[in-house]
Amino acid sequence: MSGIKVFLVEDEMIIRNGVKKGIKWEEEGYDFVGEASDGELAYPLILKEKPDILITDIRMPFMDGLELSRLVKEELPDIKILILSGYDEFQYAKEAIQIGVTDYLLKPISSAKLLEVLNQVKESIWHDREEKELLIRYSKDMQENEKAKFFDRLILNELSMAEAVEEGKRYGMNLSAPCYAVCLFKILMSTDDKMILEQIVRASEKIEEEADRTDALYLFRRGISGWAFLLLAEDEEQMKERIRSFRNRLYSVMDSWKDMEYFGGIGMCVDRLRNLKDSFREADKVFAARFTEKPKQILSIEDLGRQDEEEVPVKGFVQVGQSRAILEKFLNRGTKEEVEAFCEAYMAQLEKDHMRSAMVRQYVVMDICIVIMSFCEKLSAGEEVEKEVQDLQASAARTDAFGEMREVIEQLLIKAIEIRDRASGRRYSDLIATAKEEIEKKYMSEEISLNTVAMRVSMSPSYFSSIFSKEVGKTFVEYLTEVRMNKAKELLMCSAMKTSEIGYEVGYRDPHYFSYIFKKTQGCSPKEYRARRKSQ
Numbered sequence: 001m002s003g004i005k006v007f008l009v010e011d012e013m014i015i016r017n018g019v020k021k022g023i024k025w026e027e028e029g030y031d032f033v034g035e036a037s038d039g040e041l042a043y044p045l046i047l048k049e050k051p052d053i054l055i056t057d058i059r060m061p062f063m064d065g066l067e068l069s070r071l072v073k074e075e076l077p078d079i080k081i082l083i084l085s086g087y088d089e090f091q092y093a094k095e096a097i098q099i100g101v102t103d104y105l106l107k108p109i110s111s112a113k114l115l116e117v118l119n120q121v122k123e124s125i126w127h128d129r130e131e132k133e134l135l136i137r138y139s140k141d142m143q144e145n146e147k148a149k150f151f152d153r154l155i156l157n158e159l160s161m162a163e164a165v166e167e168g169k170r171y172g173m174n175l176s177a178p179c180y181a182v183c184l185f186k187i188l189m190s191t192d193d194k195m196i197l198e199q200i201v202r203a204s205e206k207i208e209e210e211a212d213r214t215d216a217l218y219l220f221r222r223g224i225s226g227w228a229f230l231l232l233a234e235d236e237e238q239m240k241e242r243i244r245s246f247r248n249r250l251y252s253v254m255d256s257w258k259d260m261e262y263f264g265g266i267g268m269c270v271d272r273l274r275n276l277k278d279s280f281r282e283a284d285k286v287f288a289a290r291f292t293e294k295p296k297q298i299l300s301i302e303d304l305g306r307q308d309e310e311e312v313p314v315k316g317f318v319q320v321g322q323s324r325a326i327l328e329k330f331l332n333r334g335t336k337e338e339v340e341a342f343c344e345a346y347m348a349q350l351e352k353d354h355m356r357s358a359m360v361r362q363y364v365v366m367d368i369c370i371v372i373m374s375f376c377e378k379l380s381a382g383e384e385v386e387k388e389v390q391d392l393q394a395s396a397a398r399t400d401a402f403g404e405m406r407e408v409i410e411q412l413l414i415k416a417i418e419i420r421d422r423a424s425g426r427r428y429s430d431l432i433a434t435a436k437e438e439i440e441k442k443y444m445s446e447e448i449s450l451n452t453v454a455m456r457v458s459m460s461p462s463y464f465s466s467i468f469s470k471e472v473g474k475t476f477v478e479y480l481t482e483v484r485m486n487k488a489k490e491l492l493m494c495s496a497m498k499t500s501e502i503g504y505e506v507g508y509r510d511p512h513y514f515s516y517i518f519k520k521t522q523g524c525s526p527k528e529y530r531a532r533r534k535s536q
Helices: 013-022 039-049 065-075 090-099 111-155 161-170 194-213 236-254 273-291 301-310 322-333 336-352 358-378 382-396 402-424 428-442 450-456 461-472 476-494 499-505 511-522 526-535
Strands: 004-009 030-036 053-057 080-085 103-106 179-188 217-221 227-233 261-266 297-300
Touching: 004 013, 004 039, 004 111, 013 030, 013 111, 030 039, 039 053, 039 065, 053 065, 053 111, 065 080, 065 090, 080 111, 103 111, 111 161, 111 217, 111 227, 111 273, 161 273, 179 194, 179 236, 179 273, 194 217, 194 227, 194 236, 194 450, 227 236, 227 273, 236 261, 236 297, 261 273, 273 297, 273 301, 273 336, 297 301, 322 336, 322 358, 322 402, 336 402, 358 382, 358 402, 382 402, 428 450, 428 461, 428 476, 450 461, 450 476, 461 476, 476 499, 476 511, 476 526, 499 511, 499 526, 511 526
Parallel strands: 004 030, 004 053, 053 080, 080 103, 261 297
Antiparallel strands: 179 227, 179 261, 217 227
């Protein structure tokens, strides 16, 4: 933690040296960054050094302390100013307050007294910085949620070109370009080990840093589905080069974690923003292949086609038992949200292996039933999927029931995953209960965040964020704010604590920020809320 920067302006050399030498600045946590004998000399130096605290005499030649304070406050509004004066006159104090001076001290002042005041100001500065960081984090989380919704509206073609460009500006995006393409990417969860989760958090940060450094590319977080990257280019050739370059950069980032699996899908290049849905659909189709293809790949539709051509016909999806291995892997690691995408990729592979043949269909369906029944029986719940298994076997006997088979397989997988989560104690209800309990325990702490709670429930932050929002109906930040506001309302009604004390008690160190959040969420200030409730 760096020291608080202090600048001193005093025309009397004896006093200036006394202040400068009377305090052991470094030992006390300060950086003494400069001094001057009057306001004119001090002003450019202050703008250059940007101190956190300015100590200035009020009566000086050329430019006095009040005029200096006024000019400095205009350029550095967060600076804390301590006025020193030998004149105990109310007019000076009144002007100082109007300017926004932090304190008005009468000379002579001892080094001990000055240090005491400085330490109080230092604490205030640290609190302000912490609250600013919290506000930035809160705003960023809220903006990320809005960005994700914006991306969904883009790919659903709900916005005109003008609307999309205008809304994109809110997120620092220039969406005007001749060419667009979508890339989907996800780190594949293979374990709940906390060490691996910490590595996933670090890898996620590196990926987002890489995306931020890439020109003509915008990142959207998609929770459990990973990330969507929107690439822009002047023409198709430039788009091909940008995709190639970004794909290589993602490979390079992930090479730092050799044991971590990932997968990406790249969509076609389109020439209109309204056609972005076509690029997304193609990217999503390729992305679904993460269930059936080898991991650690970022593929386009052409890449998938080349891989299919390279397959040896005798060693198809069905013949070598690859179907069973993929199904078992998904039952162990997949989620209910991924079932639809998994079935799309899974059934696409089965269709390649002559599923129109009754004999092949019967073989595949029998294999699926055995895998799912065996999985559920290990969890002492085989009877719970018996009806769906019978329905699947019945549909396999009909040549026109391929779509029906897919629906039944989806239902089977969802039920099997629910059984798995219930048996392992990792149901969403348990997870959310644990997360809420953690928030109830630590809502007053500045350390609580999406990342810390995600680690508590052994999930990656992006996955946890998606599950929490879906199950609770609001984002993590919105829920945490609601808990804090409810606690604040209790204290406003059931205690004699000051508003500033209540804000601190529920996790807000800056009383102004607390009042801002309270009014934004409750429609009135804390004082107004207390007055209204007590008058009822």
